[in-house]
Amino acid sequence: MxxxxxxxxxxxxxxxxxxxxxxxxxxxxxxxxxxxxxxxxxxxxxxxxxxxxxxQALLREAVVDAMSTELSSVLPALEQAEDLAAGLDMLVSRLDAYDGMDAASLLFVEAYLAATRDEELRERLAAQLGGLRRELAAWLAEHGHGAPAATASILAAAVDGVLLHRALIPDSGAEELAPVLRRLVTSLDEQSG
CATH class of the missing domain: 1.10.10.60 (Homeodomain-like)
Known part of the structure; x- marks a missing residue:
């Protein structure tokens, strides 16, 4: 060739x-x-x-690649934060780019739904989510958090939940969510100690 x-x-x-x-x-x-x-x-x-x-193989690869690109930008952005609170604020402020009806949000929702019926897609998305959780846990541990793995799981689920809910109720912005997320992460840290 x-x-x-x-x-x-x-x-x-x-x-x-x-x-x-x-x-x-x-x-x-x-x-x-x-x-x-x-x-x-x-x-x-x-x-x-x-x-x-x-x-289906095309759709799987397309969505896994696109989600990988989206998720790969999280850790480098967090690493720019000077402390845990600033990192959480940055993470939440990034959510303002997604209104729940934007292409990236809809892609994630469609992929998650398709993964309930497609074992290969489910495994590939689970691997990506697991990688994100590990990266978040490592970042939390670097910042002295006492329960990094559990907190990373909750943090990832909270971000997904906010994005999912925004398609139905687009009323929570970074200014409202950041203090709540900081309290949640701090509370989980205190309970682990």
Whole structure:
């Protein structure tokens, strides 16, 4: 295979993944079709199955890659914080970018729902969530928190919960949530000691 055909293949694959990430929030996981992905990517439907074993394999890879990108930005941002309170404030302030109906929020919701019926997707998303929890736990431990693993689990669940609820009740911003989250994390730390 020539370098040009390899590059074209990579480009088609990237376009298919990007099209899937765009279509999942727009249409819903189950409404995305081979044809809709191919049309959005500007390729023939046969290329979807040339690059991926199935439409579900394409959707899985697209969502796992997109979620990995979103989650990978959390720890570097936390590491910029000078202390635990500043890190928690930063984490909560980042939530203001998501209103619950934005593409990233809808992608996460659709992926979580699809994972209830797709064991491979569930395992891959669980691995990502586990990685986030470990990173949060390490960051909490570095800042002297006494129960980093349990707190990281609660913190990740709280962030997910806020994002999920915002689609229905978009009334809580960073200014309201940050003090509550700080008290929760501090309380969990005090109870562990």
């Amino acid at each position: 020539s370098a040009t055909s390899v590059e074209r293949g990579r480009d088609v694959r990237r376009r298919l993944l990007r099209a899937a990430v765009e279509l999942i929030p727009e249409l819903g996981w189950n409404a995305v079709s081979t044809r809709s992905v191919a049309e959005r990517a500007g390729v023939t439907p046969g290329l979807v199955h040339y690059h991926f074993s199935s439409l």
